[in-house]
Amino acid sequence: MDIGQIIRAARKAKKLSLEELAHQVDSDSGNLSRLERGLQSTTPDKLKQIMSILGIKLSPQDAGMSNVQMALQPSREPKEYPLISWVIAGEWAESCDNLHPGDADQWIASTENAGNNGFWLEVKGDSMTCNGNPSFPEGSRILVQPEADLISGKYYVAKLLDSGESTFKQYIEDAGLKYLRPLNPSYRTIQINGNCQFIGRVIDTKMTGL
Known part of the structure; x- marks a missing residue:
């Protein structure tokens, strides 16, 4: 599973729309959609921000993106x-x-x-x-x-x-x-x-x- 697929799976697990995630990371929903489909890359800082919000963590031994693993953090209870x-x-x-x-x-x-x-x-x-x-x-x-x-x-x-x-x-x-x-x-x-x-x-x- 590549990083785009992992981001999409994590976003779906947190029940966030593309628009909602884009708002949280100050991005465009079109850019995020292309990122999820593997048609576009993003900056390391932006990727780190997206992964932080979605609870995605890189394994310590990973040197690239091939060994990304998804570790969803417990979602916050709505208030x-x-x-x-x-x-x-x-x-x-x-x-x-x-x-x-x-x-x-x-x-x-x-x-x-x-x-x-x-x-x-x-x-x-x-x-x-x-x-x-x-x-x-x-x-x-x-x-x-x-x-x-x-x-x-x-x-x-x-x-x-x-x-x-x-x-x-x-x-x-x-x-x-x-x-x-x-x-x-x-x-x-x-x-x-x-x-x-x-x-x-x-x-x-x-x-x-x-």
Whole structure:
């Protein structure tokens, strides 16, 4: 079994779609599909990331890819997080009072660990919709992990202090400057300089209406 077949088997075992895996490794589902079919290679760092997420381990004596063995790690138990409104997102992230199923109208499960104060939001508007991957169309749900480290290229919910508005954008650092970038090119990139509060990092997403 070659590495592409092993990746596909491990992905299926974890019940991940190509799109879900692509989102987790910041890749494209088409590239992953070609990798699984042996039609395309990838960088060692990207392969290591994919194998880490899927729980694939190389045997110690392996010098190439012919002796790859699959050792699936125990899958994490799904945990439910509340779907809340954008109005209270900032206050929720700072709250020490955790709600339990029954206290909120809707709870959605995820295998990602968003911490004790994690929560879901529903995407509003089309500023994070694009033709590439990932894309977050209006109505999709995003899981927010409060108090997450800032990493350029990742996706965050932030509160603009000037307007009090909460927004979902990609965080970018470039030449010492910091930006909130929409994926839709029709919207403008926002330069930030301490005038925003990061509520949390988006670590999972779910489509609706499929």
